[in-house]
Amino acid sequence: MDGKFPGPPNRQPAKTTVMQVVVNANGKPYSMGIQHIRYEHIPEITLFPPSETKLIDLNLKLAGKKIGYIVGAGDLVPDALKQAGYEVHELSEQEIMNGDLSGYDAIVTGVRAYNVNPRLAVEQPKLLEYVKNGGNLVIQYNNNNGLVTKQIGPYPFNVVNRRVTDEDAKVTIADPGSPILNYPNKITQDDFNGWVQERGLYFVNDIDPKYTPVLQMNDPGEAPNNGALIVGNYGEGRFVYTSLAFFRQLPAGVPGAYRLFINLLSKPRNQPLN
Numbered sequence: 001m002d003g004k005f006p007g008p009p010n011r012q013p014a015k016t017t018v019m020q021v022v023v024n025a026n027g028k029p030y031s032m033g034i035q036h037i038r039y040e041h042i043p044e045i046t047l048f049p050p051s052e053t054k055l056i057d058l059n060l061k062l063a064g065k066k067i068g069y070i071v072g073a074g075d076l077v078p079d080a081l082k083q084a085g086y087e088v089h090e091l092s093e094q095e096i097m098n099g100d101l102s103g104y105d106a107i108v109t110g111v112r113a114y115n116v117n118p119r120l121a122v123e124q125p126k127l128l129e130y131v132k133n134g135g136n137l138v139i140q141y142n143n144n145n146g147l148v149t150k151q152i153g154p155y156p157f158n159v160v161n162r163r164v165t166d167e168d169a170k171v172t173i174a175d176p177g178s179p180i181l182n183y184p185n186k187i188t189q190d191d192f193n194g195w196v197q198e199r200g201l202y203f204v205n206d207i208d209p210k211y212t213p214v215l216q217m218n219d220p221g222e223a224p225n226n227g228a229l230i231v232g233n234y235g236e237g238r239f240v241y242t243s244l245a246f247f248r249q250l251p252a253g254v255p256g257a258y259r260l261f262i263n264l265l266s267k268p269r270n271q272p273l274n
Contacts, residue, residue: 016253021051058255060084061184063266064105070096072110072117072140077261080250084258086265096123106136106265111247114142114152121149128154132235136267141202141243153241154234155208162225163243164199164217171199172216172224180214180231180240180260183268191256200244203227211241238267 022031033051038044062084068091069078078088091107101107107130114120131137131154139152144159152159171192173181181187199217204227207213213226229242242264249257 016255017055018052019055021053056253056255056258058258059185060259060262062086062262063184063268066103066105067265068095068101068104068107070107070109070113070117070120070123072113073115075111075140075247076251077108077110077140077247080258081261081265084262093119093123096126101126101130101135102133104130104135106138106267108138108265109140111140112142113140114148115146118148124149124152128234128239131237131239134236136238136240136265138240138242138264140246141200143202153211153232153239155210155232156206157204157208157211157227157230157241158206159202159243160205160227162203162205162227163201164203164219164225164228166219167195167198169199169217169219173214174216174226175212175214178212178214178231179268180229180263183263184266185259185263187256187260187263191259193256194254195245195249195257196252196254197248198245200228200242203243204230204241208232215244240264 020031022029024030031051032048035047035049036044037047065085065087067081067086067088069081069088070091078090081088089104095101107127109120127137142152142159144161147159171189173187173189175181203225207227207230211230211232214229214231216224216226217228218224228244229240232239244257244260246257246261250261
C-alpha cells in the first residue's frame, strides 16, 4: 500500500432533523422538558426547554471497537462514543498500572484529566508504554495551570492559555496527507461547519519537531495558531494531543466533529502514521 487514504468520491452531507415529544394529558398538549442547573458558584436554576432531541443521519466510518477512557473533570464524550457504536470502558488505576492495555484500540483522557487526577503523574509511564507498544493515546485539552506532570507526551510541548473562541473561525489544513484527516473518514473544510461556542482552548506551543501540527486557525485579528491538534509517532504507536472543544461539539451533535474524533481514535494498521 502507498500510504495514501483517498476519500469516497461522492460523499453525501450529513442530514439533521429535530424530533419533538408531545404528550397529551386531559386534552392538553405538553411539549416542555425540565432541566436543573446546580453549581456551587451560582444560584440553582430550573429551565423548561422544549422537549426535543437532535437526530443526525451521518456518513460515519468506524475503525476499531474498544476504547479505554480515563475520566477528567467531567464530560459527555464517552456517551457520544457509545452512541457512535464504540465499547467504552472507564479505566481504573489498577487496570492502568497492572492490566493489559493492548486490547484497547485507543485510550482517551477526559477534559482536564491532567489537572484533576494527580495519579496520572504515576500512570503516565504506563500510558506511554502502551503507545510505544503500538497503542493509540488521545489526550483532550488541559488547563495550563496545575498540571500534574510537566511532560504529558513522549516529546515536549507546552500547554498555554491560547484559544480560538470564534466557532466559525477559518480552519486551514496544515497536513493534508495525515491519516488523522483521511482514515477512516475523509475530513474536508465542510467538517468544520456548524461548530458551537468555540473551536478550542488552551492550545499548545513550543512543539517538538517530532510532532506534526495538523490544523491551523485563529480568531479574527490574531496570528495563526497551529497548536489545536498535534500528532506524533512513538515506538509502534501514535500519540495525539488535541485542544479542540470536542467536549462541546459531540454532545451538540456536530457531524464533522464526530468524523474527526473517530479518526483520532483510529490508528491505521500497517500504514505510516504521519
